[in-house]
Amino acid sequence: MTAAVNSAARAEALRKLIEELAGSHVRYRTSVIESVQSMLSREQTPQELEAARRSQEESERLAAQPAVQAALAEMLRAHYRKWVNEQIPALGNRTPREAVSDADGREAVEALLLQLERDGARMHPPMDPGILREVREALGLSGRP
Numbered sequence: 001m002t003a004a005v006n007s008a009a010r011a012e013a014l015r016k017l018i019e020e021l022a023g024s025h026v027r028y029r030t031s032v033i034e035s036v037q038s039m040l041s042r043e044q045t046p047q048e049l050e051a052a053r054r055s056q057e058e059s060e061r062l063a064a065q066p067a068v069q070a071a072l073a074e075m076l077r078a079h080y081r082k083w084v085n086e087q088i089p090a091l092g093n094r095t096p097r098e099a100v101s102d103a104d105g106r107e108a109v110e111a112l113l114l115q116l117e118r119d120g121a122r123m124h125p126p127m128d129p130g131i132l133r134e135v136r137e138a139l140g141l142s143g144r145p
Helices: 008-025 036-041 046-063 066-083 103-122 129-139
Strands: none
Touching: 046 066, 066 129, 103 129
8 A cells, every 4th residue: 555645744743643543454564755946846757647547437437336425425524523622723713603693704614615515516526515504504504404
C-alpha cells in the first residue's frame, strides 16, 4: 500500500492508524518527502499514470456500492452533527450555533452552508442533501431545501 499526505504530522497519524487497524498484516517500509516544486516539475512515469488510473477506477467501483454510499453518508452526517458545535476559524472561532445568534454570523453560516451544498453536489457519490437540511434545522435556519 502506498499513501500520500501533505504533512509529516499527517504521515505519522496515518501510519499509526494503519498499523492499529491492520496490526501484523502490514509492515512499514519507508517515507519519501518531496517538495511541491519537484512534484509539479517532473512528468509522471507510465507506471505512475497506470497506478493513478487503477486507483481512480477502484475509487469509482467502491463509490458505486450501496454499502459504501450508506457508510459515507453516515460518516458525513455524524461529522456535521458535531460541526454545529465546533469552533470554525471562518466564523471568528465561534461555533455555527453561536454564530447564528447575530445577523453577521447568521450570514456567514449561511454562506458556509451554501458552499457545503455546492461542494457536496460535486462529490462522488453526491452528499445526501438531507444532511445539510438537518444542520439547518439544528441551527434554526429555515427557508432552504
